[in-house]
Amino acid sequence: MLQLTATPASALADEPVHIRVTGLSPSQVVTVKASLKDEKGNLFLSKAFYRANEAGQVDLEQDPALGGDYVGVHPMGLFWSLKPVKAFQRLLKQDVMNSPFRVTLDLYDSVCFQDPTEDQPRVSQTVQRWFSTPGLQRVQIREGRVRGALFLPPGEGPFPGVIDLFGGIGGLVEFRASLLAAHGFAVLALAYFAYEDLPKQLLEVDLEYFEEAANLLLAHPKIQSPGIGVLSVCKGAEIGLAMACYLKQVAATICINGPNAIFEVPLRYGDLVVRPLLFDKARLQVHVSGAMSIRHCQGGPWEGLNRQSMLPVEKAQGPILFIVGDNDECLHSSVYAEQAMDQLWGHGRSSGRVLVYPGAGHLLEPPYGPLCYASWNPGLTSPLLWGGQPAAHAAAQEHAWGEIQKFFRQHLIPTRSKL
Known part of the structure; x- marks a missing residue:
């Protein structure tokens, strides 16, 4: 039969x-x-x-x-x-x-x-x-300025807390947060533009908004103190790295294919304003598929006076894991990760680690999801090229997902001394 x-x-x-x-x-x-x-x-x-x-x-x-x-x-x-x-x-x-x-x-x-x-x-x-398990709870968050969805595992906790940030897609993206919560983390999928009453476009990054979200998470009775983790990709990884540099609440940070500098829109934190590097749109390239590659449009913080846009990675209190797809067609993510590591080493810091995945593209996501080589992004007239080779990208997603969980368990769950 x-x-x-x-x-x-x-x-x-x-x-x-x-x-x-x-x-x-x-x-x-x-x-x-x-x-x-x-x-x-x-x-x-x-x-x-x-x-x-x-x-x-x-x-x-x-x-x-x-x-x-x-x-x-x-x-x-x-x-x-x-x-x-x-x-x-x-x-x-x-x-x-x-x-x-x-x-x-x-x-x-x-x-x-x-x-x-x-x-x-x-x-x-x-x-x-x-994308969820029985007993997993989703709590809509509308407190102060903060907008998002908090995913809580079953049980009393306390659970290690993580803020999950996506990039230029905007809105509220929840699938990675809910999957991570299914493995025992309390995860806040955080929107920061193009959602509900948040700004429709990202005109500046107000780091106080993300600090408010971190404080909200830490104040929850089921969240373990004293610090939280940040899981971030693309523009979210730029913000995640800034959170690691400036916010004392952040104890561990994962940046997936992001820069080590501020791009396109300024970052503001109180009286501090970090001016952005701008894309050189004259260097746009069109792939044979019709998708647009912006990888070559980026200047770098290493270019002379542009160093003022570089994030002070050496000031990060907790460890940082940089996850890089070396076939990323959106950002020079491997170069940015190397520069961030140089910043750390140059200040005697050993709190950074880089995972480089040959053949992996920009959109590294949880395992077994299909490679997205190129897709439409809100507000753009052409699809964006992300890159990646299917089999290599799939292997990278599977390995990286395990490393993400290990990293947060290692750095967010306090070890109890044996008497």
């Missing part, structure tokens, strides 16, 4: 799935396809070709894909190789609490080079990918 099984059929989105096919003819070649529709109706597809063994079985944990969207042994390849049918769409979970992404796995006889959606699959299986 022909069977396609995926175990577990319902799990967190950052958990692996074991896919097997049984009941085939020996050495039969088949196509396994995955499909997913996001909450806006955008369709994402992937496929791979496999040859059954002598027992008529295919096991994605040990059998190599012969072709399709990837080649070789990749147990989760059908998930991370999903691509949008409509170009430049980014897969983003909106409702993280009440509904999962549903990934449909279909098995077809022989090799289907064309999209096999018109054909009837021999057998199918649906997998649910959740």
